[in-house]
Amino acid sequence: MTTPLSVAVDDLPGAEGTAFGPSEWRVITQEEVDDFARLSGDMNPIHIDPDFAATTSYGTTIVHGLFTLSLVVPLMKEILEVTGVGLGINYGSNRLRFPAPVPVGARIRVSGVLKSVTEVTGGYQVEVPVTFEVEGGEKPVLVTELVLRYYR
Numbered sequence: 001m002t003t004p005l006s007v008a009v010d011d012l013p014g015a016e017g018t019a020f021g022p023s024e025w026r027v028i029t030q031e032e033v034d035d036f037a038r039l040s041g042d043m044n045p046i047h048i049d050p051d052f053a054a055t056t057s058y059g060t061t062i063v064h065g066l067f068t069l070s071l072v073v074p075l076m077k078e079i080l081e082v083t084g085v086g087l088g089i090n091y092g093s094n095r096l097r098f099p100a101p102v103p104v105g106a107r108i109r110v111s112g113v114l115k116s117v118t119e120v121t122g123g124y125q126v127e128v129p130v131t132f133e134v135e136g137g138e139k140p141v142l143v144t145e146l147v148l149r150y151y152r
Contacts, residue, residue: 002078005114009084009150012117012124021079021111025135026071028063029099030077030104040045063102068132068142069093075110076130087151091125094145110120115145116148 005020021056030050038049044064046051053061101106112130119125125147132142 004077004079004081004142006081006083007114009082009123009152012082012114012126012150013119016117019111019113022109022133023075023078023111025074025109027103027107028067028071028104030061033061033067033104036064037071037092040064040066042066058101058103061102061104063144064104065142065148068098068102068108069096070096070097071108072110072130072146074131075108076112077112080112080128082085082150084152085123085150086101087123087152089149091147091149094127094147095145096142098142100134100139100141104142108141109135112146120149123149125149130131 002024005018007015033047037043042064046056050061084104109129110132114126114130115129116127117124128145128146128148130146131140134141
């Protein structure tokens with residue numbers, strides 16, 4: 001089990017520039033992808049039809065990019081803990097890219113950096129570049145800069 005970077009909300013400015021992670025590896029199953037497709041309405045056959053996907057350059061079904069992004073919550077929980085928080089919110093994301101696919105059944109993990117910490121009324125806004133990688137992959141599968149807010 002990975003030990004998370006633990007920072008008290010009032011100590012966030014002093015943690016600026018600190019890297020954390022990577023998380024543990026996590027497998028994404030076809031059942032999870034199918035569930036995401038039903039919930040999101042994104043029924044593209046590259047995600048849900050193994051026979052179709054086998055005829056493409058990927059050779060297999062691939063995970064929705066937005067499903068991969070949604071896994072940032074449980075994966076980040078493993079590697080970053082901000083204590084003393086009354087409320088934490090996802091304020092947005094900057095420069096979201098999916099440079100490589102995630103084949104269904106592959107293992108992914110995430111790592112990040114507390115790039116900048118800015119005081120906002122009642123707490124701090126933190127810009128956190130994160131990178132998702134797939135086991136054995138040459139390129140990242142997702143890169144973005146999360147914008148998170150932590151209030152006391």
